[in-house]
Amino acid sequence: MGQILEIRNLALGYPGLTLFRGLSLDIAAGSTTAVLGANGSGKSTFVKMLLGITAPLAGRMSWPNGAPREIGHLAQLTEFDRRFPIRVWDLATMGAWKRLGLRRRLDAQMKSQVQAALETTGIADIAYMPLHELSGGQLQRALFARVIMQDAPLILLDEPFAAVDQQTEAHLLTLIDRWRDEGRAVVLVVHDLSSVLDHCSHALLLGNGEATFGEVETVLTPERLVAQNYLSESQAEWMFRSPRREVAHV
Secondary structure, three states: OOEEEEEEEEEEEEOOEEEEEEEEEEEEOOOEEEEEEOOOOOHHHHHHHHOOOOOOOEEEEEOOOOOOOOEEEEOOHHHOOOOOOOEHHHHHHHHHHHHHOOOOOOOHHHHHHHHHHHHHOOOHHHOOOEHHHOOHHHHHHHHHHHHHHHOOOEEEEEOOOOOOOHHHHHHHHHHHHHHHHOOOEEEEEOOEHHHHHHHOOEEEEEEOOEEEEEEHHHHOOHHHHHHOOOOOHHHHHHHOOOOHHHOOEO
């Protein structure tokens, strides 16, 4: 599949603080890239850079086939104010605002798409519930429905499994697999190595001033995870001795 995004010799950080430098990577259609690293290593900053919110310190980012009309984005739950007086249906519909414009009303086709997005995420039965009444898992499903409605070739998910139970996480992972099979590129910030091993094709590991990108099996080795301060030697020894499905959050 074709390349969606190319990054060359990227340095990322803030005035007086460089988080990492020299990162080059390609994000291809149909790929799923996990972004991992210790707190403060630059994971969320990298996502904000892809969105154009934060500028890199050096390097370049290019779109071989032109910048996409829209980038699907799911921010951390801590950045979302659920007191906003709207319903689940309204939140999902907001994903289509670029297609709707400011004044266009939902037609039958668009309503059908919103309904399908809610059914896909398993929350059609709470479509008219206000956001402040939702659990963390219900809100995350609603935000995934909004991403579905964005219909974007590149999807960025910042800690999409925070505050959700294992059943919800498993369901959301099936949606990510579906996006990959549809030829979309997915970049997700995660903490669970087992999810990466089972569902992601590539990994970007940040830490200790370094940024390492490549196929999952190449990047997420015990030696590399320890060298970039993601795991201690004892954690790495335990985790890579355990079956994949038993690898826990770190």
